[in-house]
Amino acid sequence: MIPFKKHIPNTITCCNLIAGCIAIVYAFYGKQDTALLFILIGAGFDFFDGMVARLLHVSSPIGKELDSLADDITFGAAPAMMIFTLMSQMEYPTAIEPIAKYLPFTAFIIAAFSALRLAKFNLDERQTTSFIGLPTPANALFWGSLIVGAGERIATIPHAYIFILILIAVTCWLLVAEIPMFALKFKQWGWKGNEVRYLFVLSCIPILLIFGISGFALIIAWYVMLSAFTQKS
DSSP states (O other): GGGGGGGGOOOHHHHHHHHHHHHHHHHHHOOOHHHHHHHHHHHHHHHHHHHHHHHTTTHHOOOOOOOHHHHHIIIHHHHHHHHHHHHHHSSOOOHHHHHTTTTGGGGGGHHHHHHHHHHHHHHHHHHHHSEEOOOHHHHHHHHHHHHHHHHHHHHHTTHHHHHHEEEEEHHHHHHSOOOOOOOOSSSSSSSOOOOOHHHHHHHHHHHHHHHHHHHHHHHHHHHHHHHHHHHHO
């Protein structure tokens, strides 16, 4: 068993990648809730691969690169496919009919910016205890919960495609923006030094109770705003 322990974290990372691939398939067929479920499963694997690597003392450069590749599938391509499917179901004004069939493909800009964000993260030594820019799992959760919780309603709103295009542009910018964002990592459980984290966690509870799954999108928006006001650049 010992000779194989170095492969355990990478195996978990590959499970993340496979979950992302499955999410893409379900999103393509319009099963958005199942797609979100597999994104969340992928996030679980993403959480544990680094933890296991540290516990087994088998961290490696290839594991870091593999992790980024898996993350771009699960947190970049999968939510992009969910957006693509949503935009493919929308009704577009007659005036833009010639380009309407191409608009859903703008969703995949999310995957490109997610890859850029992950590449920057690998090289940026400032992000050991916090983040610079929106983490890709948070972006994926924002889009996934928005689409599952409110996608059907959004699709019926006239000119909703404008709203989605603006959101794509904003979230792509947030992925690579030089905006410090706090991490939910507690070095100690006391209030001092963790004020922002406790405020965020406690405020999430009523949001979820009121808005249900759509609340996760609001929570990510709140996370960005709270980071912008409390974190020093």
